[in-house]
Amino acid sequence: MFNYSFRWNQALAALPQMLDGARVTLGIALQSMAIGLVLAVVLTLCRRSGNWFAAAIATGWVEIARNTPGLFQIYMAHFGLGAFGIHLSPFTALLSGIAFNNAGYLAExxxxxxxxxxxxxxxxxxxxxxxxxxxxxxxxxxxxxxxxFLPTTNQMVWAILMTSLGVTVGMNADLAGVTQELNARSFRTFEFFAIAAVIYYLITKAVTLAARLVAWRLFIY
Known part of the structure; x- marks a missing residue:
């Protein structure tokens, strides 16, 4: 029998904290896109350089980024590099993993x-x-x-959503991390994650709309 009692007031009271997390999420996505764009241009030049070694490295990067899970890439940045004495914070590991992924897709x-x-x-x-x-x-x-430009916009949307994987490496300042902590304290799973889903949706829709407006302004013949 369905007897769940919704408590939206409790979830809405934490909305400022979730919006702070959303700003962190957007910041990570923007930084990862900036890094990914620069790396993608370099990878593209390497693949067209005629140098077999540079082309092989660039092609390998693209193949790994596009054909392995994003979670795997973040895990390798956070846990995998630790085996070689390189210890990245959850923020840096998340940013590195998403930037690596972005670079591969954008290069293609x-x-x-x-x-x-x-x-x-x-x-x-x-x-x-x-x-x-x-x-x-x-x-x-x-x-x-x-x-x-427009495919790059799709990658930006993917980068925003991919930030939610940060909770798996201990990232707790972004929207997914804040939501998880609030849920752990209150056990109001449906309410908190429903609000988080709406925030993610609004962010991605805003990015898509902004990109279309920019494209309309910049690419008029």
């Missing part, structure tokens, strides 16, 4: 974006006297980022 997005750019543009730029680096920086890179 960038690879796909590059294939959509006609090779004739590169040849035309070189014929005008631009160096290889200038051609990539001024001609190829802006178009690559434009084509990959």
């Amino acid at each position: 997005n960038f690879r796909g974006a590059l294939t959509a750019i006609p090779e004739t543009q590169t040849r035309a730029a070189r014929s005008l006297g631009l160096s290889g680096g200038q051609t990539f920086q001024l001609i190829v890179l802006p178009q690559m980022l434009r084509i990959a």
